[in-house]
Amino acid sequence: MRDNRLIFGLNIGSKWTRMIMVLIIANVSVFMLQLLFSTVSMQWSPQVMNTLTGEQLGYPSTQPWYYPASDKFTKLFWLYPPDALGQLWLWQFFTYMFLHSTTDPWHLIFNMLGLWMFGSEVERVLGPRRFLTLYFTAGIFAGICCCIFTPGTPILGASGAIFAIEVAFAMYFPNSTVIFYFFPMKAKYLVMIFAGITIFNCVIPKSGNIAHFAHLGGLVYGFLFVRYSYRVTGYLKKWQFYQQEKELMKDQELRAKVDEILDKVNREGMRNLTWRERSFLRSASKRYKKNKNQ
DSSP: OOOOOOOOOOOGGGGOOHHHHHHHHHHHHHOOOOOHHHHHHHHHHHHOOOEEOOOHSSSSSSSEEEEOOOOOHHHHHHHHHHHHTTSSOHHHHHHHGGGGSOOOOOHHHHHHHHHHHHHHHHHHOOHHHHHHHHHHHHHHHHHHHHHOOTTTTTOSSSSSHHHHHHHHHHHTTTTOOEETTTTEEHHHHHHHHHHHHHHHHSSSSSSSSOOHHHHHHHHHHHHHHHHHHHHHHHHHHHHHHHHHHEEEEEHHHHHHHHHHHHHHHHHOOOOOOOOHHHHHHHHHHHHHHHHHOO
């Protein structure tokens, strides 16, 4: 019988899968770029942080909200709804996942730790392609949730995508034992705790720089992906098969009609064809050429 308990030993590298390694390297590399640009920005500008009030952000708060970075690189690639939607900087829904706070390195460290702890096993279950699909679509969905519920607040970080990975891990390995603040517990209970805390923070918002709605979006999307993605894939395959059958029937009907007209040409000659028959032959000829080129 297979043991679902995860082993956390000293041989850390043995758990790494290729996509997890690529994602961690990409996140760390982008973080180094952020540090470079923020350092250059600090040299040119005495103001390290930009500050917005709660009124400017669209929610009641007497506490100012601090940008995690003041450099143009971060502002161009994080997810800021007025830019992403107002100016159609749609790439931000993708790029914000690779950016992290330069003032709090634990933001990056905890995200990458969670990605390594849970992502490797999920990738082994889904395969690299489906794993990346889950990761990026979950991040995009989390960003959309933030645009809906906190439209004036910029966000950055891979937390939404990683929360989806954690949910997927708990659904595939519900009885696996993980360590939470030195306490061992089953993965399904750990995710329940995360979900409860996230929902509480969304219902009763507090001042701070944590994008709770991104976390909630990741949790919801991860559940929906594991539960329904195979059904959606099956439906799409059936629809694609139906469309192929439909096109095949059209081709058969077309060939039958063309053969009928050509038989008439052999019997009576081209001059006896009607205008509709001539037009049909021309359109059929164009379709055959198009299919041949494809």
